Amino acid sequence: MNTPDYLDQAVNIDKLDEKILKLITQNARIPFLEVARECGVSGAAIHQRVQRLQNIGVVSGSEFIVTPQKLGYNTCAYMGIHLEKAKFHTQVVEALRAIPEVVECHFTTGQYAIFIKIQTKTNKHLKHIIDNYLQEIEGIARTETFMSLEMDFKRQVPIK
Amino acid sequence: MNTPDYLDQAVNIDKLDEKILKLITQNARIPFLEVARECGVSGAAIHQRVQRLQNIGVVSGSEFIVTPQKLGYNTCAYMGIHLEKAKFHTQVVEALRAIPEVVECHFTTGQYAIFIKIQTKTNKHLKHIIDNYLQEIEGIARTETFMSLEMDFKRQVPIK
DNA sequence: TTTGAAAGCATTCCTTA
DNA sequence: TAAGGAATGCTTTCAAA
Numbered sequence: 001m002n003t004p005d006y007l008d009q010a011v012n013i014d015k016l017d018e019k020i021l022k023l024i025t026q027n028a029r030i031p032f033l034e035v036a037r038e039c040g041v042s043g044a045a046i047h048q049r050v051q052r053l054q055n056i057g058v059v060s061g062s063e064f065i066v067t068p069q070k071l072g073y074n075t076c077a078y079m080g081i082h083l084e085k086a087k088f089h090t091q092v093v094e095a096l097r098a099i100p101e102v103v104e105c106h107f108t109t110g111q112y113a114i115f116i117k118i119q120t121k122t123n124k125h126l127k128h129i130i131d132n133y134l135q136e137i138e139g140i141a142r143t144e145t146f147m148s149l150e151m152d153f154k155r156q157v158p159i160k
Numbered sequence: 161m162n163t164p165d166y167l168d169q170a171v172n173i174d175k176l177d178e179k180i181l182k183l184i185t186q187n188a189r190i191p192f193l194e195v196a197r198e199c200g201v202s203g204a205a206i207h208q209r210v211q212r213l214q215n216i217g218v219v220s221g222s223e224f225i226v227t228p229q230k231l232g233y234n235t236c237a238y239m240g241i242h243l244e245k246a247k248f249h250t251q252v253v254e255a256l257r258a259i260p261e262v263v264e265c266h267f268t269t270g271q272y273a274i275f276i277k278i279q280t281k282t283n284k285h286l287k288h289i290i291d292n293y294l295q296e297i298e299g300i301a302r303t304e305t306f307m308s309l310e311m312d313f314k315r316q317v318p319i320k
Numbered sequence: 321t322t323t324g325a326a327a328g329c330a331t332t333c334c335t336t337a
Numbered sequence: 338t339a340a341g342g343a344a345t346g347c348t349t350t351c352a353a354a
Contacts, residue, residue, distance in 0.1 A: 010232035021226065025164040028188035028222035031330095033348060042322055047349065050224075058230040061189035062222060068317045070218040072170035076266070078238070080306070093312045100318035104238070113239060115306055119202065119317050146240070146275055150265040152253045153306060157279050158230045158260035193329060202341050209333065210341095 011056050013160075016041065020049055021059070021159045029061035068119050068160075074121045076148040080112030081140055088139025089113065095137040103130055112144070169218050173320075176201070177239045180209055181218070188222035228279050235280045236308040240272030242301055248299025249273065255297040261289055272304070 012015060013021070016039060023035050032046040039046065040120060068076070074138045089107065096102045096116060104117035120126040173181070176199060185193050192206040199206065213219045224235060228236070241251060249267065256262045264277035293311040294303060 005229075008227075008229040011230050021224070024224040025226055026221075026223065028224050031348065034273055036223070043348075044323080044350080046321055047351095048321085056230070057227050059224045061186075061222045063186065063316070064181070064184040064188050064219045064222045066316055066319070067168075067217050068187055069165075069168040069320065070171050070216070071173070071317060073317050078266075078268075097313055103317060104314045105312040106238075106243055106311040108219050108238070108306045108308050110306045112306060113302075115308065129273050133259045144271075146270045146272060148268050148275065150267040152265040152266045152267055156223070156226055157231060157233045157263060158233065159226070192331060203330075204332085204342080205340050 009058075011058055015060065017053065017058075018160050019047060020046060024050065024059075024062075025156055025159065028064075042084075072121045073119045075123050075126050076119050076151065077126060078120060078146045078148065079116050079134075080108075080144045080145075080146075081114040081116065081134075082115040082142050083139050084141045085139070086113065092139045094136075099129065099133050101125075123153070123154055168217075171218055174233065177209060177213065177218075177225075178320050180206060181213070181217065184210065184219070184222075185316055185319065202252075232281045233279045235279075235283050235286050236311065237278050237286060238306040238308065239276050239278060239294075240268075240304045241274040241276065242302050242304075243299050244301045245272040245299070252299045254295055256294075259293050261285075261287065 004121075019039050020035055023030055023038065030052070033043045035046045036043040050055070050059075068074075083089065092114060093105060093107070096105050096114070101120050102116050102118050106115045108115070109114045117148065118126065118129065120129060130143065130145075179199050182193055183190055183198065192210065193203045196203045196206045210219075210240070210302075228234075241252070243249065252274060253265060256265050258272070261280050262276050262278050266275045267273070267274045278286065278289065280289060290303065290305075294300065
C-alpha cells in the first residue's frame, strides 16, 4: 500500500546524495563515472544512489530542455482563473490538461482558484486559445492574463 | 558574431528531429541507440542530430527533475511585484536571482512589472524570505502573493 | 560500498548517397 | 548535407563479497 502523496515528507539525504543531485540536476547526461570521480566513490555506488533517489521519489525523471522560441513559441503568459463554484475544480483542471499549450497548472488560494502558465506561438495564437478553448470550459467564470515579456531566469529548488 | 536573442527565430525541424525531441525530452537518459531503433536510423545519426539540436539552441541542456517536497520544500507561491519605477527592473531582477528560493522570474506587462515563483520549506520560511529579503530590495514597491496548494501538472511546450 | 567482468553504448572516422 | 558501418574506448549493470 502506498502512502498518499499529501503525506509526502522530506527524506534523509546525505552529503553524497546532495553532491550527486547537484551534478545530475545540472546535466542529466553526465557520465556516472565522472560523478564518481568528483565524489571519490565508485561508479557502481553512483549508479545505486541514483537508482535509490528515483525509487524514493527524490528525482522523478530526467529531461532534455527545449527552448520554446526555437520551436516558434514566442508568447508566454500566466493566467489567473476564477471559477463559478469551487466544485468545478477537478473538471476544469482536466479540461486544461487537454490543452497542450497550458504547460503548468496550480490549485491556488487567494485571488484565483487556478493559476496556469501558457505558451503559444504568437499573441494571436494565445487569443485564439483563450477565446475558443478556455472560455468554453464549463465552470470558468473569468480569467486575468499577465504576459511575460521575458523570462529572466529559471532553476530548480536549491539543493542544500 | 552572434545574433542577439531578441531576434531568435524558429528553426527548421523535420519529422526525425521531432521524434528524437519527443523521446529525449521525456527521458534524458535514454540510450541514443534505443532512440535510433525507434526511429529506424543509426546511432551515429541520432548522435549527430542531438548535437545539432544543441548547437542551434533547440535544446539547452538536460536535467534530472527533483521533487521539491522530498527535499522538504512544501510551500510554493507565485508573487506579482510592483516597482517604484520601471528603471529599477534590472537591479531588482539581480537581487531576486541572489535568493535561491526564487526559482523563476519573469518581466511582465499588465498588473505587475515582475512575476516570480518561489519555493520554500514552510509557510513560515516564505514569510521570512518576504520580510527579510524581498521587502528589503530597493525598488520594490509592494508584492501580491498567490499560494499554490497543489501543482496539478507541469510539462514542456508541445513538440508538434 | 567495492570490484571485476560482460554487455551495451557513445563517439569518431571514413565511406556512401 | 545527412546517414550508415565499423572500431575503440567507455560506461553501465549485476553479482559476489
